[in-house]
Amino acid sequence: MEKLVVTGPTSLKGEVIISGAKNAAVAILPATLLIDGICTIENLPNISDIKISCEILEKLGAKITWIDKNTITIDTRNITTTKAPLDLTSKFRASYYIIGAMLGRMGEIEVGMPGGCKLGARPIDQHIKGFELLGANVKVEKGTIYAKAEELHASPIYMDIVSVGATINVMLSAVLAKGTTIIDNAAKEPHIVDVANFLNTMGADIRGAGTDVIKINGVEKLHGNATYSVVPDQIEAGTFMLAAVATKGDLTLKNCITKHLESITAKIIEIGGNVEDNGDSIRVWCNNRPRKANIKTLPYPGFPTDLQPQMGVVLSLAEGTSIINESIWDSRFQYTDELNKMGAKITAQGKTAFFEGVEKLNRCSSIFFRFKSRCSPSSCRNSSKWYNRNI
Numbered sequence: 001m002e003k004l005v006v007t008g009p010t011s012l013k014g015e016v017i018i019s020g021a022k023n024a025a026v027a028i029l030p031a032t033l034l035i036d037g038i039c040t041i042e043n044l045p046n047i048s049d050i051k052i053s054c055e056i057l058e059k060l061g062a063k064i065t066w067i068d069k070n071t072i073t074i075d076t077r078n079i080t081t082t083k084a085p086l087d088l089t090s091k092f093r094a095s096y097y098i099i100g101a102m103l104g105r106m107g108e109i110e111v112g113m114p115g116g117c118k119l120g121a122r123p124i125d126q127h128i129k130g131f132e133l134l135g136a137n138v139k140v141e142k143g144t145i146y147a148k149a150e151e152l153h154a155s156p157i158y159m160d161i162v163s164v165g166a167t168i169n170v171m172l173s174a175v176l177a178k179g180t181t182i183i184d185n186a187a188k189e190p191h192i193v194d195v196a197n198f199l200n201t202m203g204a205d206i207r208g209a210g211t212d213v214i215k216i217n218g219v220e221k222l223h224g225n226a227t228y229s230v231v232p233d234q235i236e237a238g239t240f241m242l243a244a245v246a247t248k249g250d251l252t253l254k255n256c257i258t259k260h261l262e263s264i265t266a267k268i269i270e271i272g273g274n275v276e277d278n279g280d281s282i283r284v285w286c287n288n289r290p291r292k293a294n295i296k297t298l299p300y301p302g303f304p305t306d307l308q309p310q311m312g313v314v315l316s317l318a319e320g321t322s323i324i325n326e327s328i329w330d331s332r333f334q335y336t337d338e339l340n341k342m343g344a345k346i347t348a349q350g351k352t353a354f355f356e357g358v359e360k361l362n363r364c365s366s367i368f369f370r371f372k373s374r375c376s377p378s379s380c381r382n383s384s385k386w387y388n389r390n391i
């Protein structure tokens with residue numbers, strides 16, 4: 001079992017360079033399956049999900065060369081099988097993007113149900129609905145997904161729920177489909193725009209990514225011979241911003257897109273922190289104890305659920321009682337039990353938690369993270385990465 005020892009108290013001060021976005025990278029890598037050529041991807045985050053994604057692609061026949069720890073070239077001209085390795089695909093959530101990409105490329109895929117962090121029920125009905133509307137036949141049997149299409153044809157697709165994964169997956173499968181697919185009620189997260197930008201760089205014709213209507217004009221093929229750099233990670237940047245506030249620190253984050261951080265910036269200012277937006281870098285500092293606030297997690301551009309636990313730590317130290325309403329996932333307050341062991345006063349009831357702020361948290365000899373056994377700390381950034389650095 002991995003053990004991290006954190007010695008505090010301390011204030012975080014200095015500069016940090018933000019990595020490429022995990023949630024964009026884990027979609028861009030399978031998206032390379034749609035390309036009949038070689039491309040280079042830069043600014044990949046150095047985390048286990050990326051290594052596993054590369055292993056899956058190699059098992060399908062892709063050739064990957066690591067240029068440095070953040071850059072690869074990938075040759076997807078020779079895809080040799082339509083069976084994705086079940087042991088690897090079950091290790092993380094985003095393996096479901098193999099389905100959309102392989103339906104587009106080969107018209108067929110057999111893949112295990114995706115793994116991932118335990119956040120409550122994580123259905124993929126909207127992904128399946130999209131694939132079926134594009135002409136695929138999808139079966140789920142004993143934990144394996146079988147998807148097959150003689151030919152993918154365009155269709156209007158209305159998403160019943162705003163889903164990041166379903167929006168990207170359906171976009172992947174529609175890129176090479178015949179005709180114009182329109183995804184309505186699409187998610188708008190920065191990584192959706194990034195995946196669309198990547199595909200367009202390779203010859204796709206996707207318009208409207210970042211709005212709730214995405215139009216995909218199917219093209220005959222995607223070419224390689226291009227280099228793409230993954231967008232900076234909004235969640236990692238937000239994590240450091242909140243860490244600066246929680247520790248009364250002063251951090252400058254380089255390589256970030258401040259527009260993507262507006263919901264976090266607004267809340268930090270509301271609770272008494274300071275934010276200086278310098279275009280491609282952002283400075284966050286806080287001299288005083290934060291004030292209470294109420295938060296509701298929402299799809300982008302709302303406050304991201306992936307920053308909810310980090311904000312929970314800040315609010316557990318704030319003056320007054322704060323309320324967080326988690327509107328995306330059913331079970332995203334498990335971390336509050338561990339914070340309570342450290343002296344926080346948090347009461348979680350279903351999807352709402354009440355944070356009665358305390359002056360400080362105490363040392364605790366063992367904090368236990370409820371990772372799903374298959375979910376490694378580096379892939380499960382949602383609470384651990386930040387938490388371990390700052391207690």
Ligand code: UD1
Pocket residue numbers: 023026093094121122123124125126127128161162163164165166187299305306328329
């Ligand atoms: C992605 C992120 C994850 C983040 C989440 C919400 C990746 C790899 N992961 O997860 O870090 O927490 O967005 O911002 O990008 N839903 C359905 N049916 C579906 C799909 C989703 O009911 O077919 C529901 C989910 O249960 C959830 C909500 O829609 O309540 C949002 O889920 P979704 O946006 O799909 O999350 P993921 O793409 O899995």
